[in-house]
Amino acid sequence: MAFVMSALLVLAAVAVWVGNRLHSYPGGWAYAFARAYAAERAELAAGRSRVREVERSRAQERSAAEQEIRATEAEYRRRITELQNRVAELAEPGAGAVLESLGELTLHQHLVRYRSENIPLARLRVRLDLGSEQHRVLLTRPNGNVRRVEFSGLESDQVHEFVVRLEAAVAAEDDFLLHRDERTVKARRALELARSNTIPQQTARADRDRLLEQQREDRALREARAELTAAHNRWQHTTGHRPG
Template sequence: MAATVWVLLVLLGGAAYIGWRLHAYPGGWAYAFGDAYAAERRDLAEARRGVRELERAARRELSEAKGKVRGEETRYRERIRGAEQRLKELQNPGRGELQQTLGELTLYQHVLRHRSEDIPLAGLKVRFESSRHKYYIKVTRPNGRVRDVHYPRTQPEDAVRRFAVRIENAVADENDFLTRRKGLIADTETELIHARANTLSQEAAREALARVTARHSADDRLPAARAELDAARGRWHAETGHLPRT
């Protein structure tokens, strides 16, 4: 079975090659395969190869130049998007990233959520307390309002203590963030202005692309190679009465 498949593949490959050869060098078997017309086939093949090589080189150079333009445009947009996103997060930080949940309290980067209420971290005072039957995390807002959240004694005391400390540290981080926030916003706004104005890399890439395009337009090698291919096709046509493909 495997041998039969290989035979079929070889036969199909051979048929495809013969078909390509007859199409590339039209006029009949003798013109496509005969020794008498080897020089004519070589003449046509060399002319085709000259055009292909020049076209391939031009496409590669043009593609690289266009790729650099696209790359610089992408980096430009990414710089702007990054600065815009950072500015948005500074102006409207929201809850921020989730830090930890324990019982009815969920700690985020900028708020402490109790049940369905978001309590801003800025200025909070946090204290761990315990009684005979319960543990408490007492949260006091800057206006003096207090929220007691209790945990049963079945909850490990150390876990509740560590969570209270983590809230305290988050409060300190938030207070520090708010102290620096105005300056951070100003710095990011400046960064965004510079990102939008900095088009030098894009302009350089576009200028390089324009130079490549202009050089290709002025280069007479490809038109000359195409003219030679047309001449070789004409010579083949004169010999066989069939005009070969380019």
């Protein structure tokens, strides 16, 4: 049974090949297969190959031009989104990214979280008391409220390093708030400029249009098609049938 199926598949493949051959070289069996017309078939095949080659090359050029347009448009959208996010972040910074964690304290860019309590970093005073078995960090808000955080079972160096990073984050937050208005103005100006700067897209589209105009006057493609038409004419004159 397997042999029969294999044989049928081979016969089907041969039938398809023969059909394509007769379609490519119309006029009958002799014109499609006989050695006497091998030169005519070769001429026709070469003409078709040349046209396909040139058309493929021109299609690749058009595809590259369109890809450049898409790339400039994507970069435009990316830049706009980046600046919009920057403006929004300056207006509503939120907690920010996580910078460090130790015990029940999690340090973010703009606040430190203790259990479920969010403590803003702005003007936060940090004090470290190291003990022999237990260490304490005191976080004092600008209004005087104090949060005491106890650490047990940790090396003093671990707690000290965390406090150093916490103090650095407080300094960064104070600097952020001090210059936020100025940075917001700059970010909004940058956003306006980015929105108005469509030169890369315009340039890419102009390059694409120039390419299309050049291709409409493409000498190589005209010559290849003319050669193929001449080959078609000669085949028709010989066989009485015009290739498709």
